[in-house]
Amino acid sequence: MATGSDSSGISFTAFYTGEVWRRHGLSVPFLSLPQGRLLYAAGRPMELLAEALLGAGNETMLLQRHLIIDCILEQAITEQGVTQVVEIACGLSPRGTLIARRFADRDLHYLEADLPGMAARKRNLLERAGELGPRHQVLDIDILARDSAISLESVFQSRLDPSRKTLVITEGLVNYFDYPTITGFWARLASALKPFPAGIYVTDLYPNFQWHRAVKVARVFKAALGVVTRSQVSLHFGNEAAIREGFHDVGFAATRVHLPESYYGVLDIPVQRTPSLVRVIENHVSRD
Numbered sequence: 001m002a003t004g005s006d007s008s009g010i011s012f013t014a015f016y017t018g019e020v021w022r023r024h025g026l027s028v029p030f031l032s033l034p035q036g037r038l039l040y041a042a043g044r045p046m047e048l049l050a051e052a053l054l055g056a057g058n059e060t061m062l063l064q065r066h067l068i069i070d071c072i073l074e075q076a077i078t079e080q081g082v083t084q085v086v087e088i089a090c091g092l093s094p095r096g097t098l099i100a101r102r103f104a105d106r107d108l109h110y111l112e113a114d115l116p117g118m119a120a121r122k123r124n125l126l127e128r129a130g131e132l133g134p135r136h137q138v139l140d141i142d143i144l145a146r147d148s149a150i151s152l153e154s155v156f157q158s159r160l161d162p163s164r165k166t167l168v169i170t171e172g173l174v175n176y177f178d179y180p181t182i183t184g185f186w187a188r189l190a191s192a193l194k195p196f197p198a199g200i201y202v203t204d205l206y207p208n209f210q211w212h213r214a215v216k217v218a219r220v221f222k223a224a225l226g227v228v229t230r231s232q233v234s235l236h237f238g239n240e241a242a243i244r245e246g247f248h249d250v251g252f253a254a255t256r257v258h259l260p261e262s263y264y265g266v267l268d269i270p271v272q273r274t275p276s277l278v279r280v281i282e283n284h285v286s287r288d
């Protein structure tokens, strides 16, 4: 179970999201894999059902979260001077490749990280495509590990440059864990980010907003997803104030909740006629 020490049952979901990025022209050819195409086809009936019931499916929210995270990251690099990015649970996301290419002239260090199996696959794909180098690497990490070479603390200590303004991303990860497990990780992350000249954490989040129609449907969906991924799929926080309070409680000094609706007409993200359920959370630590 994801509450224990092995969450590798979640890894296959990265094939699905990788295929979503590819289908919408957001990826690069060498990250397109047959497993993704198969999973995408298998998930299609569920997606169509969600669209019929709710007016928007999961794919809409995946695209919203992905493009909003890209936007926040790009602004952090260009406007706040971030030069070190760690994308935890990178899966088959093209972001590392695209951002490393785009900001090659800015001395940006982009570290992608995932569980060892997924990290090895990604490293191999990027290596063969000639994308890796001193400024773009793929690391092994396990957010649940303690006292291990692949724990958050060890990876930060051994692989990050403490003099750089640093931004950490998790996308498509946090809702696979129950609240005590994920807040344990967030508290360790906030404390690991404090020594850097700037420490920012950006994540997507599916909240437990009772007023939202999708939450009722999500209950069925999350039970099924929990079984196939062997994880504690959970929705976190009952309202936006609770989100801000929750991140404050684990050690972040400032939290901003980004709603997809604020980006309609600003970014090229899909617009849905019902309220979106996904949120992107931007957290900043303050130095001790």
Ligand SMILES: C[S@@+](CC[C@H](N)C(=O)[O-])C[C@H]1O[C@@H](n2cnc3c(N)ncnc32)[C@H](O)[C@@H]1O
Pocket (backbone or CB within 6 Å): 007, 008, 010, 011, 012, 013, 014, 017, 018, 088, 089, 090, 091, 092, 093, 113, 114, 115, 118, 141, 142, 143, 144, 170, 171, 172, 173
């Ligand atoms: C839904 S995929 C998201 C992949 C990618 N971020 C995206 O949005 O396309 C979830 C990812 O979480 C990774 N993962 C699962 N448990 C993890 C852990 N304990 N530590 C780090 N990554 C983990 C999986 O290997 C997988 O790549």
